[in-house]
Amino acid sequence: MNANAPKGKTEKSADLDPLESVFDHLEKRVEALAQRLKSALEENGKLKAAAAAGDAERERLKAELAEARKTAAKGDESAGLLKRYESERADVRARIEKLIASLEGA
DSSP states (O other), X not given: OTTHHHHHHHHHHHHHHHHHHHHHHHHHHHHHXXXXXXXXXXXXXXXXXXXXXXXXXXXXXXXXXXXXXXXXXXXXXXXXXXXXXXHHHHHHHXXXXXXXXXXXXX
């Protein structure tokens, strides 16, 4: 039976070698996956920051566009007022010239 005892230990160690290699392989895979997860989380953080910056830029551009539209509307109003004032000025000038002509004739 002593001959069987060492033989049994050898069989157990032989059985453990494949299990150890399997566990080693699994441990390497888990470490690789953990590293991938860490990289993915870092990339996700960078992308979230870029998205937030993009949102802020979009909001800034929306405000700038709204201001430009207001300015354009005021410019249109100013152009309309300018035409009206020029027309009124021409009318007043014509009336003054008529008055001057009538005064000179009198």
